[in-house]
Amino acid sequence: MVVRKRLDYGSRGHQVPAMPRVPSSARGKRSARRKKDEMSPFDLLATVAGTLLVDHENSSNNAPSINAAALTYARKRKSVKAEQCDDAPPLKSIAVESCIAGSGGVCASPRQSNICLAENSSTRNECESSRSLEATNQVQVQQPMDGDTTALYSLVSSVDLDGRPPALVSSDSSSGVPLCIHDKDRNTSPLCHAEARHAADRDDDENSSGCTHPCTMGNNKSYMPQYTGDSRIRKMFASKIRKAARNKMCGEMSNKGSKLNLGGKKISTTRQRVQRAMFKRQKPVRRHFTPSSAKGILTEASGASFSVEGQNPLCGSEDYNVKLRIKSFTIPELFIEIPENATVGSLKRTVMDVVTSIIESGLRVGVLLQGKSIQDDNKTLRQARICHGENLENIDFTLECEAGQSSSHGVRIPEEMDFHGADAMKPLAMVKCEEPFSETKAGYNNQQRVQASPNRVQSEHGSVHSLFETTAHEASASSQAIVPVASPSSEALAIVPVCKSKRPAIGQRRIRRPFSLPEVEALVEAVEQLGTGRWRDVKMLAFDNTDHRTYVDLKDKWKTLVHTASISPQQRRGEPVPQGLLDRVLAAQAYWSQQQQQVLSGKASGQACSSSC
DNA sequence: TTTAGGG
DNA sequence: CCCTAAA
Numbered sequence: 001m002v003v004r005k006r007l008d009y010g011s012r013g014h015q016v017p018a019m020p021r022v023p024s025s026a027r028g029k030r031s032a033r034r035k036k037d038e039m040s041p042f043d044l045l046a047t048v049a050g051t052l053l054v055d056h057e058n059s060s061n062n063a064p065s066i067n068a069a070a071l072t073y074a075r076k077r078k079s080v081k082a083e084q085c086d087d088a089p090p091l092k093s094i095a096v097e098s099c100i101a102g103s104g105g106v107c108a109s110p111r112q113s114n115i116c117l118a119e120n121s122s123t124r125n126e127c128e129s130s131r132s133l134e135a136t137n138q139v140q141v142q143q144p145m146d147g148d149t150t151a152l153y154s155l156v157s158s159v160d161l162d163g164r165p166p167a168l169v170s171s172d173s174s175s176g177v178p179l180c181i182h183d184k185d186r187n188t189s190p191l192c193h194a195e196a197r198h199a200a201d202r203d204d205d206e207n208s209s210g211c212t213h214p215c216t217m218g219n220n221k222s223y224m225p226q227y228t229g230d231s232r233i234r235k236m237f238a239s240k241i242r243k244a245a246r247n248k249m250c251g252e253m254s255n256k257g258s259k260l261n262l263g264g265k266k267i268s269t270t271r272q273r274v275q276r277a278m279f280k281r282q283k284p285v286r287r288h289f290t291p292s293s294a295k296g297i298l299t300e301a302s303g304a305s306f307s308v309e310g311q312n313p314l315c316g317s318e319d320y321n322v323k324l325r326i327k328s329f330t331i332p333e334l335f336i337e338i339p340e341n342a343t344v345g346s347l348k349r350t351v352m353d354v355v356t357s358i359i360e361s362g363l364r365v366g367v368l369l370q371g372k373s374i375q376d377d378n379k380t381l382r383q384a385r386i387c388h389g390e391n392l393e394n395i396d397f398t399l400e401c402e403a404g405q406s407s408s409h410g411v412r413i414p415e416e417m418d419f420h421g422a423d424a425m426k427p428l429a430m431v432k433c434e435e436p437f438s439e440t441k442a443g444y445n446n447q448q449r450v451q452a453s454p455n456r457v458q459s460e461h462g463s464v465h466s467l468f469e470t471t472a473h474e475a476s477a478s479s480q481a482i483v484p485v486a487s488p489s490s491e492a493l494a495i496v497p498v499c500k501s502k503r504p505a506i507g508q509r510r511i512r513r514p515f516s517l518p519e520v521e522a523l524v525e526a527v528e529q530l531g532t533g534r535w536r537d538v539k540m541l542a543f544d545n546t547d548h549r550t551y552v553d554l555k556d557k558w559k560t561l562v563h564t565a566s567i568s569p570q571q572r573r574g575e576p577v578p579q580g581l582l583d584r585v586l587a588a589q590a591y592w593s594q595q596q597q598q599v600l601s602g603k604a605s606g607q608a609c610s611s612s613c
Numbered sequence: 614t615t616t617a618g619g620g
Numbered sequence: 621c622c623c624t625a626a627a
Binding site (some may be wrong): 533534535536551552555559 | 614615616617618
């Protein structure tokens with residue numbers, strides 16, 4: 001690695017550089033400085049994308065589709081349950097059994113799949129609380145039969161996935177219908193292209209999102225739009241997008257009556273106003289899951305999962321109820337590139353997050369009768385001829401992404417994406433893979449270990465970058481951020497691994513990383529040499545290889561160090577800093593502030609002299 | 614982009 | 621840590 005030590009001051013003590021830096025007076029020369037290449041390979045390359053593709057034409061051959069595999073109807077049922085039929089459904093087994101009851105209601109019973117079948121917060125909470133319960137806990141939703149087809153919508157579009165369904169993930173592609181097909185060759189017309197970044201660190205501070213969501217945000221709050229590439233661009237966007245994301249999340253939750261958790265921080269009204277404005281500017285893009293891209297198969301002929309309850313119900317009867325038993329919503333295949341060292345847990349979380357983000361971002365259910373979409377939601381099932389003996393073989397469900405809903409969950413649709421061609425492969429969501437290496441204790445310790453000689457720090461991250469460089473370049477070349485599946489044989493796994501990343505997602509607060517003692521020592525030493533007010537140089541001197549410490553961070557840390565040193569030890573919090581170090585902090589602070597004053601006064605006198613001379 | 618300082 | 625005015 002290149003040693004960038006440009007500064008040749010003493011290693012200790014307060015040697016004054018030849019020209020003590022005067023704040024804001026000599027910045028022009030900085031432009032000539034060699035700038036550290038801030039474009040980490042990771043910015044470009046550590047991307048794994050999962051793509052949800054839908055192809056209703058290929059529903060039989062491994063096509064991604066959401067199959068409402070069963071429809072049953074029964075007569076004189078006051079209520080019906082929506083329940084999962086398979087206790088341990090694999091990838092494709094997000095099963096919902098639903099009914100439309102005449103005067104009764106619909107009961108949803110979230111089980112292992114953790115599906116919430118209700119929009120309102122109370123039921124969401126119910127779902128949350130019943131996460132680990134069996135079918136005994138039922139969430140009831142009343143739906144009049146003579147209502148409309150929106151009943152279906154209510155049942156399906158509000159599905160929440162939460163928790164960790166034991167068998168949501170399957171590496172066996174045969175066990176599931178594709179949700180995300182990660183095939184760049186076929187990915188010619190992505191319907192829904194989105195990147196999401198999972199910041200992975202669940203230990204991230206509570207303020208990271210500013211809000212939490214009872215049902216979905218818990219695991220998913222890290223989903224934020226991610227822009228790969230130049231960190232400067234990221235910086236540019238970060239602030240505004242973060243605002244928008246925060247606002248969106250908070251607003252959305254407040255709309256749903258969910259409890260706001262602002263992490264102890266209050267978002268000022270002005271800030272919120274700005275955030276709202278920012279968010280409004282986001283162009284809502286409608287994503288089509290495509291007509292029949294996700295198809296609910298309700299035909300008896302098709303299937304296996306179709307069943308009839310009740311005896312020979314007559315269409316037209318007064319209290320005639322139709323029981324729709326959507327046995328299985330098959331999740332289209334998910335392709336994922338995931339490093340071998342990723343954990344199964346991270347894989348599960350990834351799948352969870354992807355599915356959750358897709359569903360939570362708003363799926364709208366459409367009903368196709370004999371291939372024709374039933375537009376009128378107010379039409380009764382009877383009017384729509386969805387009743388026993390009629391057309392039950394010809395009912396399909398479609399899923400579409402709700403317009404403008406996705407961005408808040410990190411599912412972003414580039415506007416340049418091509419959104420036509422229903423038969424083309426259409427990724428519903430593309431997920432970005434991040435650095436699979438977590439900020440583990442080991443890694444952190446490693447970093448700390450080398451702090452003593454900061455200029456020679458060669459963190460693991462460096463090697464990580466090089467490891468992923470090739471892949472990332474390929475990704476950026478091939479498509480938006482879709483990383484080719486590592487191995488063609490691994491096509492079943494295409495979701496993005498939930499990896500901790502040191503790259504904070506756009507819109508997300510950075511992970512709080514308290515300065516370690518070696519870091520503090522390095523900072524103090526650097527400031528002793530360079531003085532306060534040269535944070536960029538301090539950064540380059542002592543933290544050049546520590547990407548997550550910006551010069552602003554160093555400045556802030558120095559500020560806190562000075563403050564810490566000036567208060568009594570009893571008032572100090574966090575990892576205790578040795579008093580000797582704090583003494584050095586105070587000494588350096590006093591010294592350099594004096595230097596600055598002298599420079600300023602000397603400059604002033606010099607100006608006066610020159611003007612007088 | 615950096616610095617400086619408030620939040 | 622975040623945000624941002626100012627340079």
